[in-house]
Amino acid sequence: MKKSPLDSSAMTEHGSPSGRRGRWRSGEQSRQRILDTARSLFRQHGYGGTTVRAVAAAAGVDPAMVFYFFGTKQGLFAAVADMSADFPPAVDEVFAGGLDGVGERIIRTLVELVDKSDRAPLATITRFAPTHDQSEALLREFIDREISGRLRALLDTPDAAMRVAMVNVQLLGITVARYVLRIEPIASASADELVTRFGALVQHCLTGELP
C-alpha cells in the first residue's frame, strides 16, 4: 500500500549537496525542495489553504512526487512540522542567569531569536497545524514547557502561577503586535528599545509588587 520512504533519517549521510561520490541522482534535492516549499506555503496559507499541487508546482515537481516521498498530505505536514524543534541553545541561558535581570534577557532572547529567523513568528504555529485545536494545544504545551515551567522554578511565591502567566501575556502580546499584526511603533522598534521598554515590565511582573 504505502511504499513511501518516510524515515529519511536513516540515510542522512550527505555532508554536502550532491556529495555522494561524484554525483547522486537527485532524489534528495527534490525532497528538500518540496520540504522547503511546503513549509513556506503552510505558513502563508495554513494547512487547509495549501494544496499538494501548489506545493509541487512551486517546487517545480510533479504532484505525484509529493506522495512518492511523503505518502499523504498529512505526511508532508508531519515532515515539515518535525523540523521545528531546534532552538534550545539560547533559551537555557535566559533562565540560567537567575531571577535578577531575567526580564531583559527573556525579551532580548525572544526578539532577537524571532527577528533573525526570517519571519518565523511563534504565533504562526497557530495557523500551521491541520486543525486549530491541534495547533493551539501544541503552542500551549510549548509555552508551558519551555517558558512557564522554567520561570515557575525560579519563583516560590504563592502567586507564582499568576506572575508567570502575566509574563506569558507580555510575550504573547509582543509577538502578536510585532510579528503578526505589525503594529507601530512596536513592529519597527529596535530590539534594544523593546528590551528597555518591556524588560522592566516583565521584571516587575515577576519580582515587583502586585496589587
Next chain:
Amino acid sequence: MKKSPLDSSAMTEHGSPSGRRGRWRSGEQSRQRILDTARSLFRQHGYGGTTVRAVAAAAGVDPAMVFYFFGTKQGLFAAVADMSADFPPAVDEVFAGGLDGVGERIIRTLVELVDKSDRAPLATITRFAPTHDQSEALLREFIDREISGRLRALLDTPDAAMRVAMVNVQLLGITVARYVLRIEPIASASADELVTRFGALVQHCLTGELP
C-alpha cells in the same frame, strides 16, 4: 428530507423595520440561521476551512439557499463580517472618564465584553477573513481606530505612541492568552482578578515612569 415547520422562538429582531404586516413567511428566519451558523463556523475553521455545504447542513437548509440569500460564499462572509461593527456603546465610556483609572476600565471592558459575547475573541478575526493579509489589516485598522487613536488623544507626552503601543501589547496578550490559547490561570481567572492584575499594569504603561 425534512422540513421542520419552524419553531417560532425568540425572534427579537424585526420590531417594525420591514413592517410587512404581522408575520412573514419564514425567509428571514432561514437567513438568520444561515448567518449565525456561518459566523460560528467561520470562526472555528476559518474561511477556507468552512464550506457552504457545511454551513447549510448545520443550519438545516439546502445549500442552494445560501446562494439564494447571499449570492456567493464571499457574499456570505461579507454579510457575517459586517455585523461585527456593533459594540460601540461601552467603549465610549472607557475613554470618556479621562486618564484617571482608564487602565482598570479598559481591561474590565475588554474582558467583560468578550466574556459575555459567547466566545468571540477579537483575535479570532485573524483566522476569519478570506486571506490572512486581509484579516490582519482589518484588525490592525480596528485597533488603531478604536483603541490607539482614542488613547493617544488622552496623552500628549512625546512618547505617547510607544505608551499606547504598550497598552496594545497588554490587550493583545490578554486576548490571546485567555481566549485563543486558554493559558492558565489567565483563562479561568475572574474578570475582577484580571482587572486588578492588569489594570495597574496598563495604567503604568500610560502614566507611570518608563525607562
Next chain:
DNA sequence: CGTGAACTTCACCAGGCGATGAAGAAAAGA
C-alpha cells in the same frame, strides 16, 4: 553488458467544492 532499485512522469479516478437554473410550494395581492 544486464538487472534492479531509485527517481520521474503521465493518465486517471472518486469525491467534494462553489455555483446555476428550473421546477415546485406557500403566502400576498388582486
Next chain:
DNA sequence: TCTTTTCTTCATCGCCTGGTGAAGTTCACG
C-alpha cells in the same frame, strides 16, 4: 379565484482536490 412574489428543493455542471498505478527514465552495481 388567479396571479405574483417569495421561499425551497433538486438535479446538475465544471473544476479542483487528495490520491493511485503503471509506465518510463536514470543511474549503481554485478
